[in-house]
Amino acid sequence: xxxxxxxxxxxxxxxxxxxxxxxxxxxxxxxxxxxxxxxxxxxxxxxxxxxxxxxxxxxxxxxxxxxxxxxxxxxxxxxxxxxxxxxxxxxxxxxxxxxxxxxxxxxxxxxxxxxxxxxxxxxxxxxxxxxxxxxxxxxxxxxxxxxxxxxxxxxxxxxxxxxxxxxxxxxxxxxxxxxxxxxxxxxxxxxxxxxxxxxxxxxxxxxxxxxxxxxxxxxxxxxxxxxxxxxxxxxxxxxxxxxxxxxxxxxxxxxxxxxxxxxxxxxxxxxxxxxxxxxxxxxxxxxxxxxxxxxxxxxxxxxxxxxxxxxxxxxxxxxxxxxxxxxxxxxxxxxxxxxxxxxxxxxxxxxxxxxxxxxxxxxxxxxxxxxxxxxxxxxxxxxxxxxxxxxxxxxxxxxxxxxxxxxxxxxxxxxxxxxxxxxxxxxxxxxxxxxxxxxxxxxxxxxxxxxxxxxxxxxxxxxxxxxxxxxxxxxxxxxxxxxxxxxxxxxxxxxxxxxxxxxxxxxxxxxxxxxxxxxxxxxxxxxxxxxxxxxxxxxxxx
Amino acid sequence: xxxxxxxxxxxxxxxxxxxxxxxxxxxxxxxxxxxxxxxxxxxxxxxxxxxxxxxxxxxxxxxxxxxxxxxxxxxxxxxxxxxxxxxxxxxxxxxxxxxxxxxxxxxxxxxxxxxxxxxxxxxxxxxxxxxxxxxxxxxxxxxxxxxxxxxxxxxxxxxxxxxxxxxxxxxxxxxxxxxxxxxxxxxxxxxxxxxxxxxxxxxxxxxxxxxxxxxxxxxxxxxxxxxxxxxxxxxxxxxxxxxxxxxxxxxxxxxxxxxxxxxxxxxxxxxxxxxxxxxxx
Numbered sequence: 001x002x003x004x005x006x007x008x009x010x011x012x013x014x015x016x017x018x019x020x021x022x023x024x025x026x027x028x029x030x031x032x033x034x035x036x037x038x039x040x041x042x043x044x045x046x047x048x049x050x051x052x053x054x055x056x057x058x059x060x061x062x063x064x065x066x067x068x069x070x071x072x073x074x075x076x077x078x079x080x081x082x083x084x085x086x087x088x089x090x091x092x093x094x095x096x097x098x099x100x101x102x103x104x105x106x107x108x109x110x111x112x113x114x115x116x117x118x119x120x121x122x123x124x125x126x127x128x129x130x131x132x133x134x135x136x137x138x139x140x141x142x143x144x145x146x147x148x149x150x151x152x153x154x155x156x157x158x159x160x161x162x163x164x165x166x167x168x169x170x171x172x173x174x175x176x177x178x179x180x181x182x183x184x185x186x187x188x189x190x191x192x193x194x195x196x197x198x199x200x201x202x203x204x205x206x207x208x209x210x211x212x213x214x215x216x217x218x219x220x221x222x223x224x225x226x227x228x229x230x231x232x233x234x235x236x237x238x239x240x241x242x243x244x245x246x247x248x249x250x251x252x253x254x255x256x257x258x259x260x261x262x263x264x265x266x267x268x269x270x271x272x273x274x275x276x277x278x279x280x281x282x283x284x285x286x287x288x289x290x291x292x293x294x295x296x297x298x299x300x301x302x303x304x305x306x307x308x309x310x311x312x313x314x315x316x317x318x319x320x321x322x323x324x325x326x327x328x329x330x331x332x333x334x335x336x337x338x339x340x341x342x343x344x345x346x347x348x349x350x351x352x353x354x355x356x357x358x359x360x361x362x363x364x365x366x367x368x369x370x371x372x373x374x375x376x377x378x379x380x381x382x383x384x385x386x387x388x389x390x391x392x393x394x395x396x397x398x399x400x401x402x403x404x405x406x407x408x409x410x411x412x413x414x415x416x417x418x419x420x421x422x423x424x425x426x427x428x429x430x431x432x433x434x435x436x437x438x439x440x441x442x443x444x445x446x447x448x449x450x451x452x453x454x455x456x457x458x459x460x461x462x463x464x465x466x467x468x469x470x471x472x473x474x475x476x477x478x479x480x481x482x483x484x485x486x487x488x489x490x491x492x493x494x495x496x497x498x499x500x501x502x503x504x505x506x507x508x509x510x511x512x513x514x515x516x517x518x519x520x521x522x523x524x525x526x527x528x529x530x531x532x533x534x535x536x537x538x539x540x541x542x
Numbered sequence: 543x544x545x546x547x548x549x550x551x552x553x554x555x556x557x558x559x560x561x562x563x564x565x566x567x568x569x570x571x572x573x574x575x576x577x578x579x580x581x582x583x584x585x586x587x588x589x590x591x592x593x594x595x596x597x598x599x600x601x602x603x604x605x606x607x608x609x610x611x612x613x614x615x616x617x618x619x620x621x622x623x624x625x626x627x628x629x630x631x632x633x634x635x636x637x638x639x640x641x642x643x644x645x646x647x648x649x650x651x652x653x654x655x656x657x658x659x660x661x662x663x664x665x666x667x668x669x670x671x672x673x674x675x676x677x678x679x680x681x682x683x684x685x686x687x688x689x690x691x692x693x694x695x696x697x698x699x700x701x702x703x704x705x706x707x708x709x710x711x712x713x714x715x716x717x718x719x720x721x722x723x724x725x726x727x728x729x730x731x732x733x734x735x736x737x738x739x740x741x742x743x744x745x746x747x748x749x750x751x752x753x754x755x756x757x758x759x760x761x762x763x764x765x766x767x768x769x770x771x772x773x774x775x776x777x778x779x780x781x782x783x784x785x786x787x788x789x790x791x792x793x794x795x796x797x798x799x800x801x802x803x804x805x806x807x808x809x810x811x812x813x814x815x816x817x818x819x820x821x822x823x
Contacts, residue, residue: 129643132602200602270602383606420606422597439601441609445741446790468765490764503783506766 029161031093031142033189037255044521046092049139049184050398051477051518053253054318057400058478059519063526064541065481069495069505071541075527076114078536081105082121085134085514086534087396087473089184091142092520093161097529098142099536100184103128103135103152106159111522114538118164122151131178132200138250138396138515139184141192143212150181150194156210170215172196177203184250186260188291191218195247199265205246207262207287209294219294223247223264223282231281239276244268245283249313249396252331254345259297260289261318261331261345265311270390271379272307272421272437279304284312286333288348298348303337304370307378308361308419309390310337315398317408321458323351332457334399334410336392337361340460341369354460356453357393357412360386379419379438389417389448390440397475398516400484405498407454407463409476409484415448417441444471452476452486454501464501475516477528485528487513493530493537509537575633578650581625584658592659595652599645600660608663613642618710620661622820628657671713671814673807678815681808690797693819700759700775701797702743706820716813720804724795745794746770748780749787756780759796 035042039052043060051057064072080086084102091098096117097109104122109115128135130152141148146167147159153175158167172194173179178201185194195207205223210216223245225231232240244267251262267276267283284303287296302312316333323330329345338359342352350369362371377386391413399410422438442448450472451465470489477485478498487493493513494506511533519528528539582588597606603613610616619628632653636642645653682688690701697704707716719726727741746768748756756778758770768788770778773796782788800809 127644131643418606420597420601422594422601422606439597439604439606441605441607446744469763470765488765490762492764492766494766503766508764 029094029096029142030145033143033187036143036187045094046090046518046520048091048141049089049186049250050252050315051400053188053255054401055250055252055315055398056317056319056403056478057398057476057516057518058402058480060480061519061521061526062479062481063521064479064483064519064528066483066497066504068541069481069483072495072505072507072528072539073542074507075538075540077538078107078109078114078116080534080536081107081119083534085136086531087134087136087138087182087515088531089139089398089475089516090518090529090531090536091140091147092518092529093142095522096161097520097536098140098147098161099531100137100139100149102137103130104137104149106140106147106149106164108147108161108164109536111520111527111538114536120157120159120164120166122149122153122155122157124151124153125175127176128153128180129175129178129198129201130180131198133180133182133197133248135180136182137184138182141185141187143187143192146212148185148187148192148212150183150185152180152182154179154181154196154198156185156192156194156215158212158215168215170210170217172208173198173203173206177201179203181248183248186250186253187212188253188255188260191291193251193253193260193262193291195249195251195262197246197248197265199244199246199248199268200270202242202268203244203246204241205244205264205283207247207251207260207289207294209291221287221289221294221296223285223287225281234278234281236275236277242268243276243280243283245280245285247313248311250315252316252318253291254318254329257346258291259345260287260291261316262287262289263312263314263316263333265313266306266309269437270307270309271419271439273305277305280306284310284337286312286316286331286343286348288331288345300341300343300348300350300369302333302335302339302341302369302371306337308337308386310335310388310392312336313396314394317399317401317457318345319401319403319457321406323458330458332401332408334394334408334412334455334460336388336394337371338388338393339365339371340408340410340455341365342458342460343369352459356410356455356460356462358387358414358416359393360416379421381421383418383420383441385416385418385443387416388413389415389442390419391415391442391471395473397473400476400478401457402478402498404480404482405454405478406457407498408457409478409486409498410453410455411472411474411476411486412451412453412465413448413471414451415471416443418443450489452484452496452501454484454498466496466501466503470512473512473514477517477519479519481526485517485519485530487517487530487532491532493517493532507539509533509535511535575630575646578629579654581629581657582654584662588655589659589662592655592657595655596659599648600656603642608660616660617663620663620709622706622709625657625661628660629653632656671817673810673812673814675811675814675818677808678811678813681804681812682815685800685803700771704816704819708817709820711816713813713817716816717809720800720809720812722793722799722801723797724793727795743795743797745791745796747787747789747791748778748785750780750784751786757791 082101088100108117154173178198209218246265267280284306285301331345338357340356361377417440450468468488474487484496509532515531635644688697758772761769
């Protein structure tokens with residue numbers, strides 16, 4: 001009886017605390033679609049992979065600004081329990097940070113202290129296949145009280161946001177056939193959108209939508225047409241059956257037109273296109289997809305018949321801006337092939353584009369945005385020096401866009417490579433035949449460098465650059481405090497003036513930052529997060 | 543507790559530890575290859591077949607010449623891992639997290655083709671060893687090489703450690719490096735995560751804003767700072783924002799050329815000595 005009475009009293013206090021809202025650090029963990037839709041009104045949280053559905057990685061927070069950024073200090077460090085290649089961009093909701101550890105572990109951290117609340121690890125097969133990619137994970141999605149993660153062995157798993165308990169699991173693809181997933185899923189209204197990777201394993205790419213409540217598949221869009229469908233003629237013979245064009249990075253969403261924008265990867269085999277003559281639709285393309293039906297609205301192919309592994313997987317940025325005095329709905333992408341593209345978001349029509357990094361494969365873009373290719377730009381048996389290298393002028397890391405400056409900030413790589421051509425055959429459904437038809441030899445060391453480049457969003461014209469030593473894999477974050485955050489390969493995390501590129505602050509973290517940084521606010525204080533080496537670092541003003 | 547009981551407890555603890563750790567290591571370690579045919583001697587034909595197989599299967603990650611791309615540089619694994627060691631990695635895959643899948647399905651004949659081809663990387667352009675290693679050791683000692691280079695734990699550390707140099711450099715490379723040390727500088731040690739390897743032992747000249755000039759060998763560098771070691775061994779840490787000019791002195795090295803200092807015989811003897819350093823482990 002005594003115990004029961006004590007329990008009642010405790011319950012009473014708990015209820016009172018809830019009603020009065022005096023439990024300052026309680027965790028509601030219930031994110032509505034409307035909140036993600038209006039993420040600019042919730043800058044204290046980081047609700048979706050790209051910061052907002054437009055993938056702008058722009059934060060309205062400005063407590064940390066050009067005047068005081070020099071005073072940023074480390075507040076806490078979380079060291080991973082699972083070492084490996086760490087490329088996670090966290091989600092922050094109402095006091096909890098959800099970060100993913102390689103290969104697929106989700107860890108919920110108390111954002112005030114960095115202490116783990118729960119941790120869930122995907123059960124993985126011993127003979128896990130990760131062909132052409134590192135076994136890592138770049139983040140989760142959240143909707144309602146559920147955290148969604150795509151596992152390296154190609155399952156979509158729904159976890160209770162408060163406990164990490166598994167709600168359901170859906171198989172996206174067969175890992176035994178080389179399907180592997182590293183991307184963060186995208187949560188929209190009632191649906192979880194997720195693509196897949198593993199295109200070097202001889203498969204046909206697709207993108208899926210799943211019901212957020214029970215995980216059943218709502219639609220699947222294959223990124224390569226099949227017999228009888230338009231576009232199949234752009235693949236020689238039956239090469240369309242195993243031509244790759246995967247959807248391995250997170251895309252963007254325009255709620256106004258209910259359209260998803262998703263980039264596709266290279267056609268396979270990579271470096272030898274002899275057995276897949278033609279443009280190889282819809283590889284190396286941006287797809288506009290009806291979010292309800294999964295039907296393709298339009299496509300834009302950046303690199304037709306691609307032979308350098310220049311995927312178009314970079315998260316596309318949606319923005320509205322004036323072109324010739326008229327407001328236009330745009331989708332822009334700094335592509336791995338070294339060109340920056342501005343497209344009409346509603347029609348897919350090319351508006352503008354130019355090279356933003358050194359390239360030696362095309363003279364420029366024609367009126368439709370198709371590259372005007374130079375002779376001798378193909379891999380050869382003896383090796384052909386071409387810029388950019390296979391890792392491209394950018395890779396999976398995100399660019400950012402500030403509506404305040406009108407600039408897109410690209411963590412750019414300046415590097416060439418000798419491209420070699422090998423055998424072209426790829427056996428259908430044989431994940432061991434992963435050669436890619438050749439290889440490369442990178443021109444690295446002091447002959448390569450990286451730079452944060454600020455490009456005019458509507459033209460791609462460079463406004464400034466900040467040069468860096470080495471080969472960076474960070475991505476950029478831009479804030480209303482007029483700051484761009486990025487990192488170099490040598491382990492320096494730094495802030496630049498978003499208007500001028502002037503370096504304002506840097507700190508040595510002891511290893512490279514291989515993840516897109518984010519920012520959020522707790523108890524009225526702005527924090528900036530960077531994942532370096534095998535640790536999460538969080539900074540704020542003193 | 544007497545000694546006998548203590549011993550029993552240690553045994554029990556060890557068994558418990560083994561029982562606890564075994565499933566974990568079973569999950570993360572690559573599978574050991576089952577019994578297989580002995581290492582076949584490479585022939586020109588088998589090396590050509592191995593090359594074709596490598597370019598179709600491995601070059602995408604390890605680079606066409608094994609110098610690395612998404613995967614690591616594997617030139618030099620021949621002597622470091624030995625044929626059986628390489629066989630094991632190809633058969634069972636790399637460590638968890640490395641991204642290298644198991645290629646057991648290739649079958650042992652094809653795996654051996656790859657083993658032999660991969661083992662040939664460090665040796666290309668080498669040519670036969672013609673000198674006398676014992677005499678080469680004397681040349682090494684008489685010319686003060688150990689002032690700057692270390693073998694085992696003996697020697698200085700301002701130049702590259704030569705303990706395993708025979709495993710990672712061909713005889714041709716060693717020969718050329720003695721004649722023109724600055725022409726082909728070794729890469730810095732960079733992890734896969736850092737992806738920031740650059741030539742080591744590069745000579746720099748930095749002019750500071752106050753007019754002071756510092757010349758030295760680059761020890762490290764990032765976007766904001768550079769660390770140099772001058773001819774006296776003094777380390778200088780320089781904030782790049784304090785420098786008005788930072789320039790590379792191309793093809794320069796602290797190490798002198800031995801072109802006119804050694805006879806051809808002495809040179810070949812020295813190469814023979816160095817080529818023998820760093821046997822299979």
